[in-house]
Amino acid sequence: MEKEDISDIEFQHDQKWQLKAIKRFQSFKNQLFEDQDLDCLLLDTSPGIRYWSINSLAMANMLFLVMKTSDMDIEGTKKMVNDIYDVLTKYGKSKDYIILNKIPEVENSHGLWSDTTELAWAEELQKDIGTQVVGSVPCFCDIQFSKHEFLFAIKKPDHPFSKKVVELAERMEKLC
C-alpha cells in the first residue's frame, strides 16, 4: 500500500471509511494501554475541524488547547470551545484546558511581561473563554531561532525554558 498524504486520506475516502478508521484507531488505543501498560498517550493534532482533529479530540480523555496570545487565536479558541469542545466534554470525565504558548519571559522583554501580568491575563482569559489555563510555554529567541532541532528540555535541562516546561508537565500530570 502506498503512503497517503494526510489530506488525501480526508478527501479520497468516504464517510464510511472514515468511521471505520476511527474504530480502528480506538481499538489501537485500547491495545496500547493494555499491552504496553501506558500511563498516558499524547495525541498531537491541529485544533481544526477536520476529520483527523475531531477524531483525535473525541478519543481523548483530556484536551489541552495550545494557543498564542494574539486576538485571532483567542477568537478562534472561543469558537472551538463553543462549537466543538463543549460537545466533546459533555460525555465522560473529559475536560478541556488551555496552555498559553510563546509567552515572553521577563528577561527577554525588559519587564514588559512578568509572571504577575501573565497570571492576571490568564485569569481574564479563563473568564472570557470559560476554560482553565493550566500554564504557559515561554518564548525564548535562542530556541525560536535555533539552527538545529533537538529535544531541548532533555539536552539543556537547566535552561529556564526547560524548567518551565517541566513545571507545566507536572501541572498537567496532576490533572490526570
Place this chain on the structure above:
Amino acid sequence: MTKTDVFPGSTRLIEGHMPPSSLLLIGPSGIGKTIFGKQFLYNGLMHDEPGIYLSTDESPERIAESMKSFGFNVDAYKSNGTLRVVDCYSWRIGNRLNKHSVSNPADLATVSAAIDYARQGLNKTRLVLDSITGLMTICSHNLTYFSKFLQILVAKTRATSSNAIFLVSPEAHDQVFMSYLREIFDGTLEMKMETERNQSGEEIKRLLRLFSLKGAKHKTQWTPFEINDNGIRLKNEKELRCVMCSRLIDWQPHSEVIEGKEYSFDSLECSNTYKRLRSLYGPSFE
C-alpha cells in the same frame, strides 16, 4: 500489560483481578485437564512466575515434549530452574532422573517433602498437581491422611500468595471423597464432554465452568472450549463485539440506550467516545 489469563480463559470467566488461589480441576480422563495444567504453568513462566509440576503419569521428558507440541517450550525454564518437575512417575521403572524425583510416592510425607524441596528458593510459584487420582492410586494412606496432605499443600500455597491447580478424575472416586475435596480448595473448575449430532456425524464438545472461586465475581455457566495447536482456547457461543472498538466483549458488556437503540460497549470509555463522535457526526455514525 495485557489482560493475561492466569489459567486458560480466566479473564473471560472472572471479573477483574483473580486472587491467588488453589483450584480443584475436576474432569473425566482425556478431556484436557493435563493440557490445562501445563498451559497454566506456562502462562506463569512467561510472566516470571516459577512453576512446579507434580506428575504421577508422565516422565519429565515427556512433559517437556508434550508441552512443546503446544508451543510451550520450557527447555530454558528447566535449565534455569524456574520449572521444576516433581517426578512421581519414574519410580515405577527404578529410575531417579532428577533431584526432584520421588522414589516412594506411596508415602505422602515423601511427596510433601519433595514439593517443599522444589519450592526452595522460589517465592510466588505456580503448582500443578497432576493428579490427585494418580497419587491416590499409588499412596497407601487413608482418606483423612490424604485430605490433610492436600490441606497442608493449599495452606503453603496461600502463605506465599501463589496459585495452584489440582487435577482429579471424578469417575475414579466416590462422592464422599469428591465432597471432601471441594471443601479443601479456594475454588473449583469443572470440565465435561457432551456429544453433539451434526451433519458430519457425532462430535464431542468440551465444556468448562468455574463452579466456585472465593473472593472474586465470576461466571458460572458452561463455556465450550477447544484444544488446538496452542493449547486450550475458550470458544464463544455468541460473539459480542464493542460498537466503538469492535473488540470481542469477554465480560459483561457496558450497555447504553442511545436514541432508543441499545448498544453494547467494551467499556465506559468506549461508550463515551462513541457518544462524543455521534454528537459531532450525527446518527450516520453507527
